[in-house]
Amino acid sequence: MTNIRAFPDSNFARRGAESRRPHLWSAGPLEQTYKKGHGYSSPPLLPKIMSFNVEETLASLSIIQKIKLLAGLGWWHTESIDDRIPSMRMSDGPNGVRGTRFFNGVPSSCFPSSTGLGASFDVDLAYKVGVALGEECRAKGCHILLGPTVNTQRSPLGGRSFESFAEDPALNGLIAAAYINGLQSVGVSSTLKHYVANDQEFERFSISSDVSERALREIYLKPFQLALKHSDPWAMMTSYNRVNGVHVSESSWLLNDILRKEWGFKGLVMSDWIGVYSTAESIKAGVDLEMPGPSVMRGKAVERSLAGQKLFPSDVDDRARKVLELLQRAYASGIPFNAPEEGVDTPELRKLLRDAASDSIVLLKNDHNILPLSSNVKSIAVIGPNAKYAMTSGGGSARLLESYTVTPLEGIQSSAKDLGVDVKFALGTTTHKYNPLLDPYISLQDGSGKGALLEFWNEKPSKHFATAEPSLNDSLKPCVWSCTTKGSNCVLLDGVDETKVEKECYYRYTTSFTPDESGTYQFSLILAGRGNLYFDGKLAIDLSNAPLLGDSYFMGLGTADVKVLIQDLKAGQSYKVEVQCNNHEYIKQVPIIPNWGGLRIGAVKVIDPETALRDAVNLAKASDVAILVVGLNHDWESEGYDRDDLELPGLCNRLVSEVLNANPRTIVINQSGSAVTFPWIDEAPTVLQTFYGGNELGNGIADVLFGKVNPSAKLSLTFPKRLQDVPSFPSYGNKGQEHGRILYNEGVFVGYRGYQIKNVKPMFPFGYGLSYSTFEYSTLKCSRVSSEGKFIVTFTIKNTSQVYGREVAQIYISDEEASLPRPQRELKGFKKVALKAGESKAVEAEFDREALGFYDERRGSWVAEKGIFSVLVGASSEDIKLKGSIELMTTLSWVGL
Missing domain, CATH: 3.20.20.300 (Glycoside hydrolase, family 3, N-terminal domain)
Structure with a gap:
């Protein structure tokens, strides 16, 4: 494995030895000064440790x-x-x-998903x-x-x-x-x-x-x-x-x-x-x-x-x-105990969020050099279900309330405005698993601002509360506690005053819904409990009597997602939405998880699928360039359940194919946290993979599209042509389990290792990604291997284009004479190199015995067998640019790090 010196320019490298100290803070203040929002490479000036002796304290306790x-x-x-x-x-x-609350927490900065950060191959x-x-x-x-x-x-x-x-x-x-x-x-x-x-x-x-x-x-x-x-x-x-x-x-x-x-x-x-x-x-x-x-x-x-x-x-x-x-x-x-929670929002932080978003985007195809977009483009059609919404993260415990978001549409509009480019939007199709939340369209009934009122009672506040009989005119007993909330997904694991509200309780959610478009809307409701949704004083959804269960909330004990159509809503007109609920049945079933239940209300304008597709295709035809933003979201990729397949949801693939036929200058942007299949990939000239980009997702995409940032990310996971090609197939998930167990039949041949050993060509291999620059690799040299298994690899990378760019050089090792089946090659180091136009740089990476070894179960130790090893330097796991060899003279065996 690479020694930390393989990354000579990084803060990670400089802090490697220091971070291994047993008690980093116990010696008192560090020497460097840290300024909030600046100097990311410098640790803070912290106060000396308070008088706290672990052994003395432990001895003093009963x-x-x-x-x-x-x-x-x-x-x-x-x-x-x-x-x-x-x-x-x-x-x-x-x-x-997130902080200490699922419900009504302090807004937070959302960085790109880990697959995106991994795709940056950037330790800095x-x-x-x-x-x-x-x-x-x-x-x-x-x-x-x-x-x-x-x-x-x-x-x-x-x-x-x-x-x-x-x-x-x-x-x-x-x-x-x-x-x-x-x-x-x-x-x-x-x-x-x-x-x-x-x-x-x-x-x-x-x-x-x-x-x-x-x-x-x-x-x-x-x-x-x-x-x-x-x-x-x-x-x-x-x-x-x-x-x-x-x-x-x-x-x-x-x-x-x-x-x-x-x-x-x-x-x-x-x-x-x-x-x-x-x-x-x-x-x-x-x-x-x-x-x-x-x-x-x-x-x-x-x-x-x-x-x-x-x-x-x-x-x-x-x-x-x-x-x-x-x-x-x-x-x-020096972090206070029981401190109030505050958010962070500085120009430096916003820049980092934007840099992280753009640096996690992988350019998969750019066949006709449509990208980067130039001032020659006069009109852009932005199309797709992921364009108007900021899909910042996958679902589950990784989700949080973002401090702000920039959608792809907003980012593209902002950059296009600077160039005088006209941008129009068409939805094309919908792909949501659950209806989008009401959040952008709700306000308090008293007119005091955005959001909704949530009221709690420990006893039933009226005879008909949370029943099928409309009870909006009933006089309710005074609530024991209330709060306002900005959203329509209330996961009441926390954020409720437990000194006033009992675990088994009643609550009411009230808001005004103001649509931005006229038409028929589909409303939906999920409850962790029993209750009803009333729309403008009339019962709309009845979940008060033995509702069907779904897979939502903890233990899958929330109700099914029940939907209803409400017709003839007018844009700009406000409508009262009220949910009355009790959580008793739900709380009885999940006593080990402290919570008060919850509710989720969604709504979406009903569209005719064929009309939406036709409108998108017509807009694409009428525009110089079409930008399709498709993919998954936190409904499809989430903690709590796995996906059933690798397909894009709904009519996404059909939308992509028809828009590609309508306009050959179409840029397809896929957003997903993991791999999906692209049945239209051969017809698409330009494709980007964006993962989930955090707060600045939209600006990050726009920066790459318009050439403010030269893409440099590489795929952190293989994109297969079909699910059956995945090395773990079919021994995975609910279809692969055998009486409570999953057999890892592929052994060490996981990911790209499995595709290579079976000679199966993926759609895009691990480590793959293009740039607006071109690079040349040369002069590979490998040192002699020391008796401890250490060696150094050096090579040169040159930017052969006229554009500043960054290249991720990947170093793979192959054991040519192994006594056990080993992968054809294994990533052991990487280096991200920034190069001006025409510039060359020497790259040096130092490795130790770990780069050569495998685990021998018979010995109960790691083993690096004497013999010849290939050193492969490439732009991806399949695009090998340079090949050399080293020889280990004596077999090594070890246990531990």
Whole structure:
């Protein structure tokens, strides 16, 4: 694997050794000064650590107090103990800092999804993103960010594929390490997750990932191992699933033998939320902290285990010590405890968000050099379901309330205006799985601003409340608590005054809906409970009596998404929308998750599919250039479920084909967190892959389209021609499970390794991406391999175009004489090189024995066998530009990092 010196220009490189210190903050203030919003490479000037001695504090606690530390306080805090131990705050990541609320939280910056950041192949950018996330954590009083995610993308169908950086362990682990170094440089703990083999959402709490130890070591554990080698994550999160029959949260082999003993991890291990299934077993295995609180598997159960000597006080001490050690870091960070939450919005942050969005965009095709767009273009048709909405992130715990968003349409309009280019929009087709939320079109009934009023009662406020009989004229008892909200998706896991509102309660949501277009609208409602939607005083949707269940909310116990058509709405006219609900039935079924239920209201103007397609095609014909923005969204890619196929939803593919036929100067932009198939790819001259781009998605796209940014990203995962070509097919998800287990039949041949070994050509290979520049590779040299397995690779890259550009050079290693089947080539290092027009630069990458080794289950160790190895330097996993060789004279064997 590359030594950190393979990235000589990066902050990641300079901080590599420093980040491995056991107690980064314990020595007091660091030497450099940090200014908020500036100097992403510099750590903050922090106050000296408060007087907090871990061992003295631990010794002062009673056994009951120590037990208390082993589980969380609510969703986002650790437990406190009198005035000695405050609560540490944590927040979901990995592409933003939500804060402590799902409901009515402080708006947040949303960075590109991890697959997009991985596609940048840019450790400097990952470091900067980590620092910026750390800044926002500090503003929100957050000590622990729950990220990054480095689960291997075994299949593009995975609901959370967009949360991980890559299908390749080297890219995954090295980008994660840079992210961690940036985040922790500002005193915020990272939480590397989800350890390990948490690669699908189907039966994620119970499924057993049955995998050989070799594949586990080389593919699934490797990104965690690399992150630990090149950074020092202060926390780790266990996954929900079992590995070879044993839940990870109960696996002493994974947590103690490998993570702590073999790799030397010194930090805290927490569970995923409700991911602890035992008491003594999880504590002995090494899970320090059960999340969330209140505890289900600890607390009194630990006391009982102590009495039965299934546990001993020393076991409790071992776990509590890790909580206190992380608390010591929290003290040292200077982040206040129980602080008010604030947002961050600076020009520097907005620039970074925009840079990250554009740097994550992959140019897949540009056959006729339509891009970049020039002033010769006078009219642009922007078409597609992803153009008018900002698809900033995938769904689930990665979702957050963005501080602001820029849609692709808005970004294109802004850039086109500067050039005097006319832009018109046509929807073309719809692809939503759930109706879009009401959010842009709602306002408070009293006229005081945007949003809705939410009122709560502990007792039924009227006889007909939340029944099929309209009760809008009934006089209601005074509510016990109320609040306003900006949105129509209220996930009431938090943000409710629990001192006034009981868990079983009644609530009413009231707002004014003002459409921007006249016509018939389809309204929809999902409830975590029972109730009804009334539109302008009339019952519209009845979910009050034994409604059908869907797959929404926790445990899939929300109602089905029920829809109704409401006709003849007028643009600009306001209509009253009211939902009355009780959550009793829902709360009884999910007692282990503290919450008050929730509701989701959507609405969309009904369109005739054929008319929408025809309008889009006609607009494309009448324009100089058509820009099609299609893809998936957080309804299709989300935590909680996997995709069924790799197709674009609805009529997307037909729309693309018909617009391509209407205008040969069509640019297709696909937005998805993972791979999809493009049946029209041969007809499309220009194609971009944008992933989920965060706040500045629209501006990032426009910057690439109009040439303000020369695209430099490369695919962080393979795009197959069809689902059957994916190496994990068919052993994946609900169609591949065998009585509660998934067989990892492909072994080490995951991602591009599998396509190459089977000689299956993908649609676009791993590491692929074009530029407006052209590059030439030359003069490859490989040093002799030392007795420890170290060697250096050097080569030259030249920009042979007239345009400044950046090229990602990828270094692959191939074992020509292996005693076991090995991949044809494996990524072991990469370097992003910036070059002016005509400029050449020498690139140097240093490697160690890890770049040569494989895991030998017979020996229980890593082995690099003596013999000849090929060194392959390329622009992608398939586009190899240079080939050299090295020779290892003596077989090496080792255990650990």
